Amino acid sequence: MHHFHYRDGELYCENVPVDRIARKVGTPFYCYSHATLEHHYRVFDAAFAGFSHIVCFAVKANANLAILRLFARLGGGADIVSGGELYRALQAGVDPRKIVYSGVGKNSEEIRFALKSGILLFNLESSQELGEINRIAGRLGVKAPVALRINPDIDPQTHPYISTGLKKNKFGIDIEQAVQDYRHAQELPHLEVKGAACHIGSQITELDPFIDALKRLKSLIKRLEKEGIRIQYLDLGGGLGIRYDQEEPPHPSEYGEALIKELKGLKCTLILEPGRVLVGNAGILVTRVLYTKEGEAKHFIIADAGMNDLARPSLYGSYHALRPVKERPRPEVKASLVGPICESGDFLAKDRKMPAFQPGELVAVMSAGAYGFSMSSNYNARPRVAEIMVKDGDFYVIRKRETYRQLTWGERLPDFLKGA
């Protein structure tokens, strides 16, 4: 469900015509619907109403402060994977007692920052990390609350770049190794063992992989209990998929119901780390067509947004639906929607049927709210685009378009290159 819809042939976000935003802020820009974000959060949260839980939004999916603040206001926490994301979450007003920190490569500065901030949980991903966090916590005179991130060796049947719970992936601690690492963690004086975590991948459209992972964690928790290690927090990660094209992912309520059923008898607080499912369909990327180019072997529609603005199609071959901002009768063509970047891999849609978009018109690249802006870069020295939040009949610039001056911020000429 989302609030992007046509009224008299014109695309609206809630009660604002997308064209009006483009006239005000220029193109390209990301546009998020407040009502959609709020609805997605509430539906997801409600799916777990029957079980003690915390919804920790995965900041990497969309790190804009306004979005982080919105979820925090609705009662959510944050799942972070870097010191920078911790900084953002705190800036946005997320309660540190609802922040969980995952990631295979936390450095000592990041660990110190998180310990000082009083976060809820570190999800540890290797035996060596146990020692490092113990050492730093000791120096600070605190106890680090930890969970071990378990690699349950589950195939989530998704794109190989976004599967994370297979033995061959770099993430987590092998489940066979886990009991040994828990014993080790238990012995370290500056760690407080609190939880178990897993995150098996992203854009998962079936329930089975989640249930299989949960089953494996459950049996691990039972084994740990026998050793006197009590798990207070069970973090099941994120990964629930959304509809980009023809996918039919389970509704969050089915996901919640299936997990809760499997959790029966367990006494712990559940942590969930949804990213994509909260923001993906709540955002679009709006781009303007600059030129079209038709040859014998090709038909290109050249837009002002490229792979630096939305990397997913180039990176994973992902599908994003394209919609005209103003509908008009026209033929469909087989074409590629490409950007201005100097790479042949720069496309938003490749060799696909699409409306014959014309120069000057606006195109909405749908389902771009997750891993859109957050993955964008300055490649080809392109300023990053503006981000807009629409609420009912108004829109707000929640991130200004970058300027050329910002592009060179922090760069310095060494003395020997100064002067003419």
Ligand SMILES: *Cc1c(COP(=O)(O)O)cnc(C)c1O
């Ligand atoms: C990326 C990530 C998430 C969010 O994944 P989605 O597929 O966007 O829900 C959650 N937890 C961890 C540890 C992650 O790395």
